[in-house]
Amino acid sequence: MARIRSGPVRGDASARTALAAWLPLLPSLAAALVLAVGMGFGRFAFTGMYPLMVRDGLLSVSAGSLAASANYAGYLAGALAMTRSPERAAPFLCRVALLGTAACLLALALPAAPGFFIAVRFLAGVFSAIALIAASVWLFHLPGQAHSAPLLFSGVGAGILLSAELIAAGNAAGWHSPVLWSALCAGSAVLALPAWPHFGASRAPQPPPSPNAPGHAGYPAARTGDPGPWPLVASYGLAGFGYIVTATYLPLFVRDALGHIDPVHIWAAFGLGAAPSCFFWHALHNRLGTRRALALNLLVQAVGVILPALSQAAPSYLASALLVGGTFVGTVTIAMPAAKRMAHAVRFNLLAAMTAAYGVGQIAGPLVSNALMAHAQSFAGPLAAATVALLASTAACFL
Incomplete structure (x- = not known):
C-alpha cells in the first residue's frame, strides 16, 4: 500500500512545488x-x-x-x-x-x-x-x-x-x-x-522600496560613471528619434527585396529580438552602470539602423531587425530605472521629462523621414539621419 500511495503523494508535492514557483510570476x-x-x-x-x-x-x-x-x-x-x-x-x-x-x-x-x-x-x-x-x-x-x-x-x-x-x-x-x-x-x-x-x-x-536603498533589486546601485540628469534626457530623446525610423518603415522599405517572403516576417524578427533582450540589457546595466551600458546599447542600435542603407540584401534586413529590435526596449530597460534612481537630484519630474523627450523624438522621426523621402525618393536619408541621432545619443551619455 505504501508504494501505491507514494506515487500520488510525490506527484502532488511536485505539482505544489511547480505551482509555488509560478505564482510569484x-x-x-x-x-x-x-x-x-x-x-x-x-x-x-x-x-x-x-x-x-x-x-x-x-x-x-x-x-x-x-x-x-x-x-x-x-x-x-x-x-x-x-x-x-x-x-x-x-x-x-x-x-x-x-x-x-x-x-x-x-x-x-x-x-x-x-x-x-x-x-x-x-x-x-x-x-x-x-x-x-x-x-x-x-x-x-x-x-x-x-x-x-x-x-x-x-x-x-x-x-x-x-x-x-x-x-x-x-x-x-x-x-x-x-x-x-x-x-x-x-x-x-x-x-x-x-x-x-x-x-x-x-x-x-x-x-x-526606495530606489536608493542598498540592495534594492529593481535598480542598479548608484555609480559615479552615470550621466547627469540632463544628458540622460538628451540621450533618451535622441534615441527616440533614432529607433523610430526602423520601427515605422522596416516592412515598407523591404517589401520589394525579399522575393516571395512576406516582409512582415522581418518585422516579426524585430519583436523576436526585443522580447529576450530586456533580460540581457538589465544584467549588463547592473554590471557596467548606466553610462557604459546605455552607450553600448545605442552603438549596437546605430549599426542596426544603418545596415539597410548599406546593403539591400535580405541578410542585412534581417540583421537590422534583430539588432534594432534587440536594443530599443533595452534602451528603456536601462534609462528608466536610472532616471527613477536620480530623480531626487532634480527639481522637476525627471521621468516625465524623459518620457516627453522620447515622445518628441518619436514624433519628429516620421515627419523628418517623410520630408527626406519626398526630396530623394529613398529611405537612405531617413536611415542616415536616424543613425546620426543615435551616435549623438551615445555621445550624450559621456557629458
Missing part, C-alpha cells in the same frame, strides 16, 4: 500581457499593416507617416496626462488600456478617409502610454515585484512578434486590411483575457 506576466496588447498590438502592429494599407489604397506613404506621428503624439499626450494619475488608479487604467486598444484596432477595420485613421492612431497612442505607465506602476508597487522590469518590458517584443505573425498569416490567406485589423482586435482580446482578473480592486498598489 503571475503579476509580472499579467503586466507583460498589458504591454503586449497596448504596445505590441496597439502601437506597433501598424508597422506591419502600413505597407498592406498602402497596397490596398487606404493610405498613401505620406498619410501613413502622419498616422505614425499622430500615434507618437498620442503617446506623448497620454504619458504626460498619466503624470497626474494617482497610483491607486493603476489597476483600473490597465483595464482601460486593454479595452481602448481593442476598440482602436476594431475602428481601423472601418472604411474611412485617411483623417479618420490618423485620429484613431492618435487615440491608440494615448492608450499605449496608459498601458506602459499603468502596468509599470501597478507591478512595481506590488511587494517583491520591483525586480520584474525585464519580464514586464519583454511583453512589448512578444506583442510585436505575435501581431506580426498574425498579419503574415492573414496576408498569406488573402485577407485585406479591414479583415486583418479585425483579426488583430480578436488577438488582443485573447491576450487580455488572462490578464484581466489581476486588475481587480483587491490588489491596491503599495509604496515601493
Whole structure:
C-alpha cells in the first residue's frame, strides 16, 4: 500500500512545488500581457499593416507617416496626462488600456478617409502610454515585484512578434486590411483575457522600496560613471528619434527585396529580438552602470539602423531587425530605472521629462523621414539621419 500511495503523494508535492514557483510570476506576466496588447498590438502592429494599407489604397506613404506621428503624439499626450494619475488608479487604467486598444484596432477595420485613421492612431497612442505607465506602476508597487522590469518590458517584443505573425498569416490567406485589423482586435482580446482578473480592486498598489536603498533589486546601485540628469534626457530623446525610423518603415522599405517572403516576417524578427533582450540589457546595466551600458546599447542600435542603407540584401534586413529590435526596449530597460534612481537630484519630474523627450523624438522621426523621402525618393536619408541621432545619443551619455 505504501508504494501505491507514494506515487500520488510525490506527484502532488511536485505539482505544489511547480505551482509555488509560478505564482510569484503571475503579476509580472499579467503586466507583460498589458504591454503586449497596448504596445505590441496597439502601437506597433501598424508597422506591419502600413505597407498592406498602402497596397490596398487606404493610405498613401505620406498619410501613413502622419498616422505614425499622430500615434507618437498620442503617446506623448497620454504619458504626460498619466503624470497626474494617482497610483491607486493603476489597476483600473490597465483595464482601460486593454479595452481602448481593442476598440482602436476594431475602428481601423472601418472604411474611412485617411483623417479618420490618423485620429484613431492618435487615440491608440494615448492608450499605449496608459498601458506602459499603468502596468509599470501597478507591478512595481506590488511587494517583491520591483525586480520584474525585464519580464514586464519583454511583453512589448512578444506583442510585436505575435501581431506580426498574425498579419503574415492573414496576408498569406488573402485577407485585406479591414479583415486583418479585425483579426488583430480578436488577438488582443485573447491576450487580455488572462490578464484581466489581476486588475481587480483587491490588489491596491503599495509604496515601493526606495530606489536608493542598498540592495534594492529593481535598480542598479548608484555609480559615479552615470550621466547627469540632463544628458540622460538628451540621450533618451535622441534615441527616440533614432529607433523610430526602423520601427515605422522596416516592412515598407523591404517589401520589394525579399522575393516571395512576406516582409512582415522581418518585422516579426524585430519583436523576436526585443522580447529576450530586456533580460540581457538589465544584467549588463547592473554590471557596467548606466553610462557604459546605455552607450553600448545605442552603438549596437546605430549599426542596426544603418545596415539597410548599406546593403539591400535580405541578410542585412534581417540583421537590422534583430539588432534594432534587440536594443530599443533595452534602451528603456536601462534609462528608466536610472532616471527613477536620480530623480531626487532634480527639481522637476525627471521621468516625465524623459518620457516627453522620447515622445518628441518619436514624433519628429516620421515627419523628418517623410520630408527626406519626398526630396530623394529613398529611405537612405531617413536611415542616415536616424543613425546620426543615435551616435549623438551615445555621445550624450559621456557629458
